[in-house]
Amino acid sequence: MAQPKALLLRSPGTNCDLETAYAFEQSGASADRVHLNRLLEKPELLHNYQILxxxxxxxxxxxxxAGRIVGSLMRHHLMDAVKRFHDDGKLILGVCNGFQILIKTGLLLDDDEQGLPSSTLAWNDCQMFQDRWVNLRTAGEKCVFLKDIDQMxxxxxxxxxxxxxxxxxxxDRLEAAGQLCLTYTANRAGEDCVSFPDNPNGAQRHVAGVCDTTGRIFGLMPHPERYIDRTHHPRWTRGEGNSPGDGLKVFENAVEFFA
Structure with missing residues (x-):
């Protein structure tokens, strides 16, 4: 198909949309930053794109x-459009606040029998904002965005x-279905992490990212858009880091999905 188009939904307080747009563009997609209010006014705009x-x-x-207001607005006003978007075989990515939004919409993980959320993203165990680099490993082959990635x-x-x-x-159900697809580890060797700060928030089973049952909706707390070039690595001046950065492959996988 032609060059995939990504819609980057933004709202007051969104601050990583420029970096995310750049990552998609570096991966071969075109990227448009669209305000939530514009999409609320005209939900059909979404269907001009392949990636949300x-x-x-x-x-x-x-x-x-975190993410509740946007999640509620999407849930009450955009769910039909977003579900059609997903049913058409397209991709949805939520990073950090975007992951929180996906959880609160119910798009990512199904609700239980009572219609209540089966999972959530709660305050970090340390009760503090965490800003640090973490080692990650992937599990299974379900998630489109993590194809051919073992660790990051x-x-x-x-x-x-x-x-x-x-x-x-x-x-147990989510793990068996391959939906707990990204986890924190203790080091690059992929050993299980057992404590803070390797697992920076205390997530159960060290979960850093989750996909839906199709593997085409993916939410993660780490920021792949912040490491797409070797110079983004915190110790690149000491010779460390990969070229390209570990995060770029996430966006390349989304673009290659439509090749």
């Missing part, structure tokens, strides 16, 4: 809770990133 991306930041200041080194920057499921049975 919800960038990081602090939408509406996280005044109620990416930054996190959040206060509400602790993945918590309703119960152990929910965690």
């Amino acid at each position: 991306a919800l960038s990081g930041g602090f939408s509406y200041g996280d005044d109620i809770s 080194y990416l930054p996190v920057a959040h206060a509400e990133g602790r993945f918590v499921a309703r119960d152990e049975a929910t965690l």
Whole structure:
């Protein structure tokens, strides 16, 4: 097909949309930053695109809770359009605040029998905002965005990133389905992390990212758009870092999905 087009949804407080747009453009897509109000006025705009991306930041200041206002607006006014978008075989990515939004819309993970969220993103165990680099490893082959990626080194920057499921049975079900597709590790060797700061928020089963049952909706707390060039690595002047940066492959996979 022709060059894929990505719609980067932004709202007051979004602050990673420019970096995310650049990452998509470097990967071969075109990227348009579209304000939430414009999409609320004209939901059919979404169908001119193949990728919907919800960038990081602090939408509406996280005044109620992280991602709740945008999540509620989408859930009540845009769900039909977004579901059609997904049913058409297209991709949805949520990074950090975008992950929080996807959780609160119910798009990413199904609600339980009572219509209540099966999982959420809660305050970090340390009760503090965390801004640091973390080691990550992937699990399974379900997630489109993680194709051919075994491990990554990416930054996190959040206060509400602790993945918590309703119960152990929910965690078991998600893990068995391959939906717990990205986890924090202790080092590049991929060893299980057991404590802070390797797991910066205390997430259950060290979950850093989750996909839906199709693998075409992906939410993660780390920021792949912040490491797409070797010079983004915090120790690149000491000779460390990869070229391109670990995060670029996430965006390249989205573009290659439509090749």
